Every structure is written in structure tokens, then in C-alpha cells.
Amino acid sequence: MTAVTGESAVTQEATQTSQARTPREHTVLGLPLDIREDPRLLRGEAMYVGDIDLPRTAHMAILGSPVAHARILSIETKAAEQLPGVLKVATAADFPDVMPLPCIWIPGGVESHFPPHPYGLPGARPVLTGDTVRHVGDAIAVVVAETARQATAALAAIAVEYEPLPVVTRADEALAPGAPRLHEAVPGNLNAYWTCGDKERTDAAIAAAEVTVELDLVNQRTINSPMEPRGAVGDYDATTGEYTLYASTQGPHNHRFLLSALVLGIPFNKLRVIAPTVGGSFGTKGYLYPDMALVLLLSKALGRPVKWVDTRTGLMNSTVQGRDHRQHVTLAGTRDGRITAVRCTSHANLGAYPSTIGPGVATALMGRSISGMYEIPAAFCEVYAVFTNTVPLGAQRGSGRAEAAFLMERLVDRYAREIGMDPAEVRRRNLVPKDRFPYDNGLGWTYDSGDYLPNLDRALELSGYADMPARKAEARTRGKRLGVGLATYVAVCGVGPSTRMSKEGMLGGTWESANIRVHPTGEVTVTVGSASTGQSHGTVFAQVAADELGIDPEQVQVLEGDTRKAPYGQGTYGSRSYSMAGPAVALTARKIKDKLVKAGAVLLGLPEEQVVYAGGRVHERGDEENGKTFSELAMALWYGWGLPPEIEPALDETTHFDPPEFNYPFGSHVAVVEVDELTGETEVVAYTAVDDAGNIGNPRIVHGQIEGSIVHGLGQALMEAAEYDENGILVSRDLGHYALPRAADVPFFTLDKTVTPSPHNPLGAKGAGEIATVPPAAAVVNAVVDALSDLGVRHIDMPLTPEKVWRLLRGGDR
Amino acid sequence: MDLTLHVNGRPETFSAPPNELLVERLRDGLGLTGTKVGCDTGQCGTCVVRLDGKSVKSCLVLTAAAAGSEVTTIEGVTTRGGELTGLQEALRQEHGTQCGFCTPGMVMALGELVDDAEGKDAPTEPEIREWLTGNLCRCTGYHSVVRGVQRACAASAQAAAQVTAPAGQEG
Ligand code: FES
Ligand code: FES
Numbered sequence: 001m002t003a004v005t006g007e008s009a010v011t012q013e014a015t016q017t018s019q020a021r022t023p024r025e026h027t028v029l030g031l032p033l034d035i036r037e038d039p040r041l042l043r044g045e046a047m048y049v050g051d052i053d054l055p056r057t058a059h060m061a062i063l064g065s066p067v068a069h070a071r072i073l074s075i076e077t078k079a080a081e082q083l084p085g086v087l088k089v090a091t092a093a094d095f096p097d098v099m100p101l102p103c104i105w106i107p108g109g110v111e112s113h114f115p116p117h118p119y120g121l122p123g124a125r126p127v128l129t130g131d132t133v134r135h136v137g138d139a140i141a142v143v144v145a146e147t148a149r150q151a152t153a154a155l156a157a158i159a160v161e162y163e164p165l166p167v168v169t170r171a172d173e174a175l176a177p178g179a180p181r182l183h184e185a186v187p188g189n190l191n192a193y194w195t196c197g198d199k200e201r202t203d204a205a206i207a208a209a210e211v212t213v214e215l216d217l218v219n220q221r222t223i224n225s226p227m228e229p230r231g232a233v234g235d236y237d238a239t240t241g242e243y244t245l246y247a248s249t250q251g252p253h254n255h256r257f258l259l260s261a262l263v264l265g266i267p268f269n270k271l272r273v274i275a276p277t278v279g280g281s282f283g284t285k286g287y288l289y290p291d292m293a294l295v296l297l298l299s300k301a302l303g304r305p306v307k308w309v310d311t312r313t314g315l316m317n318s319t320v321q322g323r324d325h326r327q328h329v330t331l332a333g334t335r336d337g338r339i340t341a342v343r344c345t346s347h348a349n350l351g352a353y354p355s356t357i358g359p360g361v362a363t364a365l366m367g368r369s370i371s372g373m374y375e376i377p378a379a380f381c382e383v384y385a386v387f388t389n390t391v392p393l394g395a396q397r398g399s400g401r402a403e404a405a406f407l408m409e410r411l412v413d414r415y416a417r418e419i420g421m422d423p424a425e426v427r428r429r430n431l432v433p434k435d436r437f438p439y440d441n442g443l444g445w446t447y448d449s450g451d452y453l454p455n456l457d458r459a460l461e462l463s464g465y466a467d468m469p470a471r472k473a474e475a476r477t478r479g480k481r482l483g484v485g486l487a488t489y490v491a492v493c494g495v496g497p498s499t500r501m502s503k504e505g506m507l508g509g510t511w512e513s514a515n516i517r518v519h520p521t522g523e524v525t526v527t528v529g530s531a532s533t534g535q536s537h538g539t540v541f542a543q544v545a546a547d548e549l550g551i552d553p554e555q556v557q558v559l560e561g562d563t564r565k566a567p568y569g570q571g572t573y574g575s576r577s578y579s580m581a582g583p584a585v586a587l588t589a590r591k592i593k594d595k596l597v598k599a600g601a602v603l604l605g606l607p608e609e610q611v612v613y614a615g616g617r618v619h620e621r622g623d624e625e626n627g628k629t630f631s632e633l634a635m636a637l638w639y640g641w642g643l644p645p646e647i648e649p650a651l652d653e654t655t656h657f658d659p660p661e662f663n664y665p666f667g668s669h670v671a672v673v674e675v676d677e678l679t680g681e682t683e684v685v686a687y688t689a690v691d692d693a694g695n696i697g698n699p700r701i702v703h704g705q706i707e708g709s710i711v712h713g714l715g716q717a718l719m720e721a722a723e724y725d726e727n728g729i730l731v732s733r734d735l736g737h738y739a740l741p742r743a744a745d746v747p748f749f750t751l752d753k754t755v756t757p758s759p760h761n762p763l764g765a766k767g768a769g770e771i772a773t774v775p776p777a778a779a780v781v782n783a784v785v786d787a788l789s790d791l792g793v794r795h796i797d798m799p800l801t802p803e804k805v806w807r808l809l810r811g812g813d814r
Numbered sequence: 815m816d817l818t819l820h821v822n823g824r825p826e827t828f829s830a831p832p833n834e835l836l837v838e839r840l841r842d843g844l845g846l847t848g849t850k851v852g853c854d855t856g857q858c859g860t861c862v863v864r865l866d867g868k869s870v871k872s873c874l875v876l877t878a879a880a881a882g883s884e885v886t887t888i889e890g891v892t893t894r895g896g897e898l899t900g901l902q903e904a905l906r907q908e909h910g911t912q913c914g915f916c917t918p919g920m921v922m923a924l925g926e927l928v929d930d931a932e933g934k935d936a937p938t939e940p941e942i943r944e945w946l947t948g949n950l951c952r953c954t955g956y957h958s959v960v961r962g963v964q965r966a967c968a969a970s971a972q973a974a975a976q977v978t979a980p981a982g983q984e985g
Contacts, residue, residue: 041914042902044848044888051847227852227915227952279915280952312853534913534953704909704958711955735857743946743956
């Protein structure tokens with residue numbers, strides 16, 4: 001087996017193409033161009049929120065609850081107010097008019113019992129809690145002081161009297177009769193009971209099946225852990241009445257809308273949100289947090305900019321956490337390997353409050369995805385979304401889709417073992433055939449395009465799947481048990497079609513926009529509503545524009561992240577930027593081209609049909625000499641002399657792209673592990689991934705994201721877990737107690753791709769950024785179970801710590 | 815108390831409270847914000863600087879304990895907007911950085927590894943990975959960083975070979 005790593009994989013040609021590529025010739029799109037963001041980052045010159053230093057800045061610290069559930073009897077702030085440097089101590093009583101932070105993704109069609117926001121939405125949480133704390137870290141009070149150290153020091157002088165309440169941290173336990181109740185208005189702690197698919201049909205298929213297999217799964221709670229903790233700087237201008245928020249956000253426009261209209265009650269045009277360089281997010285920085293409102297309110301109160309930067313422990317106790325499902329899952333099939341039904345009952349742990357979009361992640365994003373790459377005649381998923389005394393649940397790289405792939409891919413392996421068939425063969429037999437697209441999966445998603453078999457076969461071939469028996473035997477001679485695990489996936493991406501999302505219960509348009517302004521000298525500025533958190537937008541959107549316009553990408557500047565300058569857009573999440581903002585850029589460039597053709601015809605004195613746009617020029621059809629360059633046209637349009645009335649001067653166009661449907665990238669991964677007989681340690685010795693993200697803008701960017709994504713997924717399988725003790729204290733409160741994969745924990749991977757363009761956008765693009773986080777947990781657990789299967793091991797809960805595996809090796813509970 | 819640090823080749827004299835951490839002095843006192851704080855518990859490596867040539871986590875060093883030492887931060891490695899070092903250039907070519915938050919700490923830590931390797935055998939892949947365990951990265955999965963170090967070592971070995979090769983025998 002030859003490992004395909006590094007540059008070779010980046011430049012490698014697509015191995016499979018199920019649909020014709022866009023016929024147009026690409027000049028710079030699809031090439032692994034250098035990443036223009038990199039030099040600044042490598043020199044440490046990029047400006048993150050923590051690096052912003054406005055004149056007269058005061059510093060804020062937040063008092064988070066030390067207990068998981070309690071009534072607040074009193075808060076005494078006098079002593080803190082007297083301390084050196086302290087400018088203000090504030091509690092809930094200081095902000096009577098501020099509305100609660102809303103939840104804007106309430107799973108479609110369910111009744112919500114939550115205390116409402118004035119606008120009829122569930123009010124997720126107050127900016128500061130005044131009466132009851134519901135998780136460790138729940139924000140109670142803030143101190144603003146001259147320095148960050150003074151602010152933090154003063155927190156200790158705030159005296160809060162608590163009356164402890166009983167605590168519950170598990171979703172299934174929170175539903176049990178007599179469980180501690182989190183919210184008066186929510187009986188039984190049930191935020192939502194949500195279903196998709198056909199229950200009757202599924203139950204019938206399972207009852208009638210030749211074979212059924214069942215599993216009880218814990219998809220443990222994880223912490224996303226971007227390396228940059230969150231931060232916010234608020235700056236109120238008393239002259240104009242305008243607020244500016246600098247925040248580590250992945251959706252500046254969305255946060256502007258939510259904060260101005262739904263929290264602060266100030267005019268939309270009085271709030272400017274700026275996302276500077278953001279140090280990773282993976283879902284967590286798209287949520288609304290109390291601090292964003294607090295720095296603005298306190299800046300107004302004090303007449304100074306107010307800055308807050310979280311600590312790692314603060315992040316772990318307050319930034320949304322991920323996954324956290326307890327599931328009972330069933331698969332039915334025939335003796336000869338044909339899957340006939342899948343059913344999932346899940347208890348999803350929403351934490352103490354419904355986060356901005358957490359309930360939707362736990363339901364629709366997970367439930368509708370469970371059938372994966374397979375054609376399954378009957379499928380059903382039900383989710384109990386439950387409140388507990390834990391940090392609110394949100395998105396985590398691959399969110400929802402990773403949980404779905406985990407249960408399905410574990411089930412398929414279980415089934416394969418039950419019927420004595422090779423797991424790869426079971427998968428091959430059940431893939432949705434190429435001619436069935438668009439494919440309705442019966443759970444609410446309609447897959448746009450796919451060619452799954454060659455993708456899976458390529459992964460099997462590259463991983464040397466056929467040689468595994470020999471490798472297992474060889475490993476045994478070294479005291480190692482070798483195991484191999486497969487996992488495939490389909491990930492809904494390109495959120496999305498606004499109307500469709502409204503049916504899922506999402507408040508707000510989910511379209512994306514782009515503006516292109518061509519300057520008189522021929523340089524181009526592209527401005528997008530999206531905002532990068534490390535995805536090199538500046539490089540790839542320049543490629544899109546340059547490719548369409550036939551100009552040098554060096555001529556193209558890309559701006560984003562400042563709501564005063566950029567057109568509206570939802571931002572970066574769910575692997576949507578390239579397949580949402582990318583098409584917006586392309587379509588805008590086409591508008592520019594159309595105008596150039598019209599203006600060019602006038603300037604050349606020819607009828608419009610007689611001119612063509614090619615290679616960054618307009619010229620006479622059949623006479624390339626008779627033409628105008630891009631720069632000449634830009635200048636002419638800037639002067640605007642001699643244009644007919646139907647052609648406006650200048651070149652400045654905007655597009656709002658709302659796709660007809662989502663897009664559905666997919667892929668097949670193979671993990672090979674070695675389990676040490678003596679120590680129980682699991683080493684991932686080889687990992688092969690073949691992903692299909694449609695047409696790719698810059699393979700170097702996607703390659704990097706795939707590598708990072710896989711490691712993120714391996715982290716969940718092997719070591720990551722947010723653990724709460726019986727009092728609801730988060731034990732994994734810092735990076736000494738929460739393990740993240742380090743460089744020595746992973747080998748180089750073998751990567752390849754197939755290319756199946758999406759028909760739902762002009763680039764043929766599908767989501768890419770986080771898709772490869774979806775299958776690794778399943779692949780690794782499948783591999784370790786394979787390694788231990790002769791001991792009768794059927795399943796192991798993540799994370800696969802050496803201790804857990806060691807016990808199984810020595811005859812522990814199976 | 816008054817103390818002096820030599821930061822990126824310049825003497826800086828100031829008075830610092832005894833409990834001040836070096837990373838606070840660098841970022842807040844001296845405005846050198848290239849050094850990042852990712853965890854404040856010595857786990858992540860985003861705050862790595864070089865103290866008398868050795869890479870250290872500056873969130874674990876008291877300013878007072880560094881008195882009199884040479885401190886090199888990411889700002890001392892290149893000039894603003896200037897040329898990249900061989901290591902930085904190699905990391906750029908391998909796209910070893912995504913969000914960039916871990917990057918300055920990586921460059922500082924890896925700088926020591928690459929400098930030390932000069933004139934010796936290049937570090938092996940396991941050695942590079944082992945060296946990197948002090949630095950967390952959530953974006954890249956480390957592969958591109960490891961390839962970047964390999965590339966940097968190969969480039970400096972080649973340069974060394976060219977310098978020492980007798981005229982007319984290159985290639
Ligand atoms: S901030 Fe120093 S090691 Fe994380
Ligand atoms: S590049 Fe984002 S943490 Fe390393």
C-alpha cells in the first residue's frame with residue numbers, strides 16, 4: 001500500500017466522477033493556490049479579540065455559579081465595589097429591560113413549554129441570572145475594573161447566598177418521575193419530543209424481520225475546544241447612539257440581528273458587529289452568549305470600551321458543549337445482508353437552557369441523518385430533548401451528523417457480525433444506487449447527488465482492506481490485536497434553503513450574499529456576508545471571483561466580518577461557506593460580466609450579440625484584436641461617459657443566494673487500530689478517508705480541513721469526554737482534565753476524494769469543512785470492537801480509554 | 815520591583831508585581847500580542863516564547879524569574895510584514911496554519927527543534943510529533959505542521975550541502 005499523504009494527495013486528480021464536471025474551463029478554481037492568510041498568521045500579526053486595545057478600555061470579568069443548581073437568596077456586591085480599580089459591579093437587577101437570549105431553532109412542529117421571549121420565542125436564558133442558577137458557570141454578576149486582574153480579583157468579594165437544589169445531569173434521568181425540575185414552565189424537563197420517519201412501517205418491518213440487532217449507545221458529551229477562548233469588546237458611542245461589538249463570532253450579521261432586535265431592543269442600524277481574526281470555532285462561536293450583550297450595556301453605562309476575554313476554564317463551563325445522546329437503536333435486515341429498517345430512540349441532553357440553535361442540532365440535524373448512505377425502506381427516529389444541570393448543548397464540528405453516523409455505522413457492523421458477512425460487503429449491498437438521485441431518505445432529507453459505490457471501493461482499496469487478515473496475524477506476533485473499522489456517511493450541508501429551514505423551525509433567512517465592486521483601476525473587492533474562523537476565505541473567494549471574471553486572483557481583495565461593510569449573511573457553520581457564499585460570489589461575478597458585455601458592445605460600437613467575454617476581455621466575436629481589457633472597461637464604466645440610459649455607470653453588484661435545496665457530501669473511512677494486549681492502549685496505525693465534497697475551490701484548504709476533522713473525530717473516539725460529577729460539577733474543567741489529541745496521537749493519513757458535483761449551486765460545491773469529523777468515531781470504535789470480538793466484545797462506549805479496554809481484555813463486563 | 819528583560823534584542827526596564835506572569839508582561843505591558851493565551855494552565859503551548867534560546871510556556875514563568883534573560887517572541891522572529899524564516903516559509907507551503915491561534919507558539923517551539931537540527935540528522939517523524947506534544951492545535955490535526963518541519967529541515971540540509979559542496983560539484 002502506498003500512503004497518499006501531503007502534497008501528492010492535494011494535487012491528485014479526482015479518481016471517480018459520477019457526473020460531468022461543469023463544462024466551463026476553469027482557470028484558477030480548483031487549484032491548490034497558496035493561502036494568502038498564512039503569512040500574517042505565521043508572523044503572529046493577525047488581530048484576535050484579545051489583541052484589541054481601544055483607548056480607555058475597561059475590563060470585565062464574569063462571576064459564574066460554582067454550584068450546578070440552587071436558588072439565589074442574596075447577592076452582596078458592596079465589598080467588591082470598594083476594591084482598587086473596580087468601576088462597576090452589576091447583577092440582573094441592573095438590566096431590567098434587557099430581553100432573554102432567544103432560542104431561534106425550535107424543532108419544527110413541536111410545542112415548546114419554555115418561558116417565552118417577548119417576541120414569542122423561547123427565551124433561552126437571561127443575560128444574568130437573578131433567581132436560580134442551573135449549571136456550573138451560569139452567569140450571576142459581572143465586575144468591570146481598570147485591569148483584567150482587578151476585575152477577576154473582585155469576583156471573590158461578591159457574596160452570594162445559595163439554597164441548594166437537587167441536581168440531575170443525565171437526560172434519561174431528568175425525564176424520570178420525581179427528577180429535579182429545572183424550569184417552572186417545563187414539566188418533566190422535556191423541551192421537545194420530536195420524531196421523523198414512519199413509525200408504524202418501521203415497527204412492522206422490525207417485527208417481521210429475519211434478523212434484528214440492537215445497541216444501547218452513549219454518544220458522550222464533548223467540548224469543542226477551539227484554541228482561542230471566546231472574547232468580546234463593547235464600544236458605545238454616545239454621540240451617535242451606536243454600539244460596536246468586536247467578538248469572536250462565526251456569524252457577525254446573525255449576532256447583530258439577534259442582539260439588536262431580540263435582546264437589547266435597539267435599532268438594527270445602531271449595532272455594528274465586527275469579527276476580527278477568529279481562532280477556531282467548530283460551531284461554538286455561532287451562539288449568543290451573555291457576555292456579548294453585557295460588554296455593550298456596560299460600555300454605555302461607563303462611557304468606556306469594555307473588554308472581556310474568557311479563560312479556558314471559563315470556556316469549558318460556559319461555551320456550548322456537543323453531542324450528548326443516550327440512544328437505543330435497532331436495525332432489521334435479511335439473512336443475506338439487506339437492511340430493511342432502522343429505528344432510534346434518543347435522549348438528547350440540552351443542558352440547562354436551550355442554546356441559540358442547540359435544540360435543532362439535537363433533533364433534526366441528528367435524526368434526519370440516521371440512514372446515512374443506505375437505501376432503507378423503513379426508518380424512524382424519535383428524540384427526547386431534555387433539560388439538565390449541565391452547560392447548554394450546541395454544535396460541535398460535524399454536529400448531529402456525527403451522532404447519526406455513529407449509531408448507524410455501529411449498527412451495520414453489529415448486523416454484519418450477526419449474519420456472518422463481511423462489514424464491507426453489507427455496506428456495498430445497501431448503498432443508495434447511483435441512479436436513485438435525488439434520493440428521499442424517508443426521514444426528511446433529499447440527497448442531491450451521489451455515487452457511493454466507487455467511493456467506498458476506493459477507500460477499501462487504498463486501505464488495503466483485503467490484506468487485513470494477514471496483518472492481524474502479524475500484529476499478534478507483537479502482542480497487538482489489530483482491528484479494522486469502516487464507517488460511511490452522508491452529511492447535510494449548505495444550510496440552506498430559507499423556506500426549507502423555516503419548516504425545520506429556524507427563525508431567519510439562511511441565505512448568503514456577496515458584493516463585488518470593480519474599482520476604476522481594474523482591481524476588484526469581493527465582500528461576503530460569511531466570516532472565516534480559519535477557513536481561508538480570503539484565498540478561495542478570490543479564486544471564485546477571478547475564475548469567473550478571467551482575471552488574476554492577485555487583483556481580487558476579499559473582505560468580510562464587519563457588518564458595516566459587508567452585505568448580510570448568516571456566517572460560517574455547518575460547512576456552508578463555500579457552497580453558499582461561493583455561489584453568491586460566482587453569480588455576482590456573472591452579473592458583472594453581463595454588464596461588461598453590454599458596456600463593451602457600446603464602447604466597441606457593436607451589437608451585443610457580436611461581442612463575447614473571454615479571458616478577462618470583451619472582444620468582437622471572431623476578432624480577438626478588436627476588444628477592451630477588464631481594466632479599460634472598469635475605467636470607462638467608472639467615468640460613465642457616453643453610456644446609454646439603460647446602463648448605469650460603475651461596476652458594483654450584489655447577489656443574495658438562497659439555494660433550492662441542501663447539498664449532501666459523503667464519504668467512506670477506514671480505521672486500522674492496534675490494541676496493546678498488555679496495556680489496553682489503542683493506537684490508530686492507519687487511517688484512510690475518501691471524501692466527496694463535490695467540486696472543490698482550493699484543494700489545499702479542504703485537504704487541511706479533512707486532516708483536522710479526522711483528528712477531531714478520533715479525539716471523541718479515544719479520549720475526549722466532558723464529565724460531570726454527581727453534584728453537577730464539570731470535572732473536565734481545563735485541558736489537564738479534558739484530553740485533546742496531540743501530534744503524537746495520530747499517524748499520517750491516506751486521503752483521496754471522489755467528485756460528485758451538487759446540482760443545487762452553480763459551483764457544483766458541497767460542504768467540506770467539518771464533514772470528515774462525521775465518521776471517525778464510528779470507524780475507530782468499529783475497529784476496536786473488531787480487535788476484541790473474539791473475546792465476545794460487542795460494544796464499547798467512548799472514549800476508548802486504555803483502562804476500559806484493559807478491563808475488557810481481562811474478562812471484564814461485556 | 816524594577817527589573818530588566820531583553821526582549822527581541824531590546825532592553826526593557828519596568829516594575830512588575832511579584833505575581834505577574836511573563837505572558838502578561840509581554841502582551842499587556844509591552845503590547846507584544848503575537849504570543850497567545852489559550853489555556854493559562856500550561857497545557858496548550860499557544861504562549862510559547864524562547865527564554866535564553868529555550869522554548870518555554872510563558873504562562874508558567876513569572877516575569878520576575880525571567881529578569882535579566884533574553885526573551886524572543888514571535889515579533890522578534892520576523893519584522894512586521896517582512897520575509898518569513900525558513901521554518902515559516904515551509905509551514906506556509908504546507909498550509910500548516912488554519913485559524914492561526916496556535917501558530918505563533920508552534921513557530922517558537924519548532925524553531926528550537928529546527929535550529930538544533932542544523933548540521934545534524936533531521937528529526938524523524940516520531941521525533942517531530944513528540945516535540946509537538948506541548949502544542950495543541952484544533953484545526954490542522956498537526957499533519958501539515960509535521961510536513962512543514964520536514965520540509966524546513968530538508969531545505970536547510972540542502973542549503974548546508976550547497977554551502978559545503980566544492981565549487982562545480984553541485985547538482
Ligand atoms: S496559555 Fe500557556 S500553555 Fe496554554
Ligand atoms: S490552526 Fe487553529 S488551532 Fe492550530
